[in-house]
Amino acid sequence: MNTRVLLLCLSPFLLCACIALLPLLIPIGLPLLLAYLAWQIWGPIRPPPLVLRSVPIHPDKVGAKEGAPRRNIKFADSLVVRPDGIETVPQLMRDAATKFGEHRCFGVRRVIKYEKKQVKTMVEGKEVEKTHTIPWMSDYEWRTINEVMRDIKDFGFGITRGTSSPLEFDNTVAIYASTRPEWQISAQACMTHGLVVTTCYPTLGVEALAFSLNQTKVSHIITEAALLETVVSTRGQLKGFLKVVVYMDELPPAKHQEYQKSLGCQLISWNEVLEKGRNLALDPSTSSNHPIREPRANDRAVLMYTSGSTGRPKAIEMTHGNLIAAATSIKMMAPTPIDESDVFLAYLPLAHVLELAAEICIMSVGASIGYGSPQTIRDDGCYDESGKPAGDISKLRPTIFVAVPMILDRIRAGIEATVKKGGIIQKALFQLCYRIKLRRYLSGQQSPILDKILFKKIAAKFGGRLKYIVSGGAPLSPATHQFIEIVTCAQLMQGFGLTETGGGGTVTDPNDRLFGNAGVPIACCQIKLVDEPEMGYTHLDKPHPRGQIYIGGANVTLGYYDNPELTAESFFVESAETSQTGGPLRWFATGDIGEWEENGTLKIIDRKKDLTKLKHGEYIALGNLESKYSHCPLVDNICVVGDSHHSAPVALVAVNHEKLIELANNNGISHTNNSVHALCSSPDIQRLVKVELDKVAQSNKMPKWEKLAAVHLCPEAWTPQSGLLTDAMKLKRHAVQAKYKDEIARLYKNVD
Secondary structure (H helix, E strand, O other): OOHHHHHHHHHHHHHHHHHHHHHHHHHHHHHHHHHHHHHHHHOOOOOOOOOOOEEEOOHHHOOOOEOOOEEEHHHOOOOOOOOOOOOOHHHHHHHHHHHHOOOEEEEEEEEEEEEEEEEEEEEOOEEEEEEEEEEEEEEEEEEEHHHHHHHHHHHHHHHHHOOOOOOOOOOEEEEEOOOOHHHHHHHHHHHHOOOEEEEEOOOOOHHHHHHHHHHOOOOEEEEEHHHHHHHHHOHHHOOOOOOEEEEEOOOOHHHHHHHHHHHOOEEEEHHHHHHHHHHHHHOHHHHHHOOOOOOOOOOEEEEEEOOOOOOOOOEEEEEHHHHHHHHHHHHHHOOOOOOOOOEEEEOOOOOOHHHHHHHHHHHHOOOEEEEOOOOOOOHHHOEOOOOOEOOHHHHHOOOEEEEOHHHHHHHHHHHHHHHHHOOHHHHHHHHHHHHHHHHHHHOOOOOHHHHHHHHHHHHHHHOOOOOEEEEOOOOOOHHHHHHHHHHHOOEEEEEEEOHHHOOOEEEOOOOOOOOOOOEEEOOOEEEEEEOEHHHOEOOOOOOOOEEEEEEEEOOOOOEEOOOHHHHHHHEEEEOHHHHOOOOOEEEEEEEEEEEEOOOOOEEEEEEOOOEEEOOOOOEEEHHHHHHHHOOOOOEEEEEEEOOOOOOOOEEEEEEOHHHHHHHHHHOOOOOOOOOHHHHHOOHHHHHHHHHHHHHHHHHOOOOHHHOOOOEEEEOOOOOOOOOOEOOOOOEOHHHHHHHOHHHHHHHHHHHO
16 A cells, blocks of 8 residues: 555544544644744844955055955956856957847837826826826747847848948947937947947937037937937037937828938938948948958947036947956856846836846846837836736846835835735734844845745736846835835845946845945956045945055046046046056046945945035035935935034925825824825925934934924925936936025025
């Protein structure tokens, strides 16, 4: 008799025995279960031991006013500059095509039709109905790397030889379009012929676009039909460099003629340029009459504009070598290798270095890129062919997802709001499971049972296959970092980098449980801290060395286009004799103040360029204060203001509508129809918000001159569309202060 038959025969007796023992088991088992749950929720947390992440390089050879450079411990002996034999982006792409030619490369969803729908949304704290146009979209349709490479080749011939104005090596071509396959194909085609790509955010207005085109002397611009109106409007401000406008998508013949006449230069569709290039590529005389001049590592590839958080944006001269170093380092910093099985969702602006470097990295390993948009990534943003809600993320099911902190904060807020609406039992169950998993997570332990019971269901909203989430562009709060990792069951890595360093700098290790730091140097660079004695920071500080962060490596760019003075202030070249890299090393002074933590991770603690002197001589770092005060749940965004005429700073606060209404309800403050405008004007609400911000100051042990003297509450959201944030969601300090100059004056008048 086998075991299964035996158990089957005995099962009635076992069941009767369990029922008989039940009165005895409950008094014993229930307290044990409750004790176990209490331990899991409130028991001591034992974080995993610290692991050394970076090491100093030749500390005996450093200057008197700087600390020894540190490298990632995995790359202490030598930095990674580029893969063997590959020094340019075209070479990297050809290598990928050789290895992964028939793999999926670019995927897009076709729009089948549009549907108008009445949706409820919050405006100034009130629930109102609005008409939204929602697309019905197909599944992802894919093209292979070989097919994409053919388009790159054909468009390259078309853009250089198929228009009314031929292009030569090192000429500039602007791309003014949203993130889509044609953007990447256009850029790769230009780089193949040694052209320089000027990146323009698709949200740029007429004045900013005209400035970019004039400064970089653009002769050809590649754009979208929907953006042609803006391009046409720049015509009166251009200096005569623009000769050809290429547009993606369809344009009615009448509109084409109208725009052609207004522009006064050639207007041609993207598909027509591609077709002309295809014919040229088939003509044997093309290669002999116009041989392609291959770019080299030190040749310029991109003129990338910073997002313009302070004053006018600056164009960064980025070489092929910079892009290769950054893309290679992204690949090497992943905890497990990124390979051809991975799927990446592309929706952030390709005009931003984070997205561009990430896509180049993904293409180089034969992985797939599915294109989406911020409007359609969620299920409530579009339908599938059958009319069911189906956002890009649930259709694509990516393994890698890149986001800026504001998006992750909104994802967290959305999940919390959904849980809150689910009722008391669902909310209690979620909080119980979350607390248990949080404790285990902070102790470095996995929670497979909780994941299966609850969190995998939440992760399914993100496609269910996420391995990595990468956050960049600004610091992410520890609370959001932990929340996102726990509910998505994916590893989250934060990066610190700048356009000036090709997007590369540091990245966190997802196995660490130290939060609030920026991680360790990536594979291609090293970092040192240089003394800032006027701010009180030196590399000799105890217990942690402190100073301005300098990044040195192959990812550091050439500098600011057409601005040698500013370049000389921020970029430095160290000789081969002292660089310890075997050759000259290029450094960039970031303006950020950092400190090395015990395990060799870098923590950003201040900002030199935001330094403001108060009336009695104390210095405050505005960005540093904003970062701390933004952790208050009532704050959606904040701008701290201070100057030498006053002894304390004040702040403009763009409030979180839901949290503000909750604050009013909890304190018995009456309001009409959840009017956020009325609440922001209420002295009682202003006082309560100030109290909450004071608590943040107290918990961070801020000195009295860093505490806010007064606040003005702004009911309207700050967005790139309102001109108060950059496209990278960073604060436009000058624009905010100009908009609220009267409110700032009133704040200081009342304080004084």
